[in-house]
Amino acid sequence: MTWLAAGDFVPPGVDDFFLPPIFGGVTKPMVLLVLSVVIIAAFFLVAASKLKIVPNRFQFAAESVYDFSRNSIAREQIGAKEFRPYVPLILAMFTFVLVNNLFGVIPILQFPTFAHIGFPIALSVFVVYPVYHLSGIRKHGIGKYLKYQLMPSGIPKPIYILLTPIEIFTKFFMNPITLAIRVFAAMFAGHLILLVFTLGGEYLLTEASGPLKPVSVLAWAFAIAMTFLEAFIQVIQAYIFALLTAGYIGAALAEDH
Template identity: 65%
Template sequence: MRLPGEPEGVQLSTQVLAVGEEFEPPGARDFDLPAIFAGVTKPMLLVVASVVIIALFFLLSTRKSQLVPGKFQFLGESVYNIGRNTIAREQIGAKEFRPFVPLIVSLFTFVLVNNIYGIVPVIQFPTMSQIGFPLALALLVVYPVYHFVGIRKFGLGGYLKNQLFPPGAPKLVYLLLAPIEFFSKFVVNPLTLAVRVFAAMFAGHMLILVFALSGEFLLVYGDGLLKAVAGLSFLAVIAITFLEALIMSIQAYIFALLSASYIGMALAADH
């Protein structure tokens, strides 16, 4: 038996028979999906599909806008409001947030859809559980944007001064503080932004795999009470799935929130 959306390596029954009825737990290898055609993998297709889904969602929700919104229009406006007012306006500031609203809304919805894939039947794979995708967002989108807007506003020298030499500290302290600030803002921030969402999606999906496959193992090869334990394992899968849905939404929100926060800090004169 194989979970929908999982690679050929995750086939518990054949694995168990091959090793003499010994449970072989899932691992990182099960996230390395084979190419479907011409080097294109399932996560690549899901990322492209997410862009189409998001575009259609906003196009359809705003197609017949009314003063008193219907349910679908209300949903679209609610998602937009989270990105615009709850995240961008609060983190960047009321005076400068408007140009960044499309970016923040796009980041929020993009990460959210690619996370939610993990609990969608048949698909069952969160693309953000592969480190390359969140790294690309952090290093190729968020990182250059917040440094660029800071340099554009203050000039290279003024921006570096704001980032590396927080006002109010004794001059000798800057000998220690400046390298720490540089490492934090130019190295750590983009990496932790990517690793945070990756680790959450990887760990959550791994938990679902462990309980699902162990439940199947106990149901097929267990005796007596072990079969009852298999039922508990399947109940755990359901509970973890609901918890994972919450975590997926929170991680998308946090990714967009931190991205807006970095932009806000780059535009602030004092830190």
């Protein structure tokens, strides 16, 4: 990270998230993104290669992840009648975001991919956004779909003058942006906090003198505690991303709003 010649501590900032290319124009976050796909595919392929009636631990773990994505997220948010075609998408969203988030606390890797805003924006705008709008249009037709989305029933007609523009802005602009920002902000802030405590502890140990030197141990203790908290938040953020994705699809398919 950055240090002044005089030995003053310069806390980590945004620049520390822009890592130099490994080769060509390929950066570490790009490699981690591809690695996550390989890990997820290998995990489910290996688990499904030798299925048993009484599952071993590996098969049980894979089945638990699938069951959680299918029943606790997709079925609950989309509905029992229409959730099945969307289970693969919800499973993919949950596991993909989860693995990329957890990279932030894995030694050596130690970088949450979604701390770069471009990745969650791409996932939200180019995958989630078209899926839930096209699903609603396919079911209702574009006219009825726009009516359901922009003119909720049971509201006095004059209110639509104010409400409809808000609904347009929310459903067609803010939903994909806020979906991406939630996970990005959590990953960026969490990783930055870990950097502050870790590098601050190193600085106090190597550069400070007198009574400040033992404080480095306290800083590292906080870094360890924050690592466990960050891992918990990473799991929660993956769940929220998949949950909101399913929720948007369920709202698009609903007959009334």
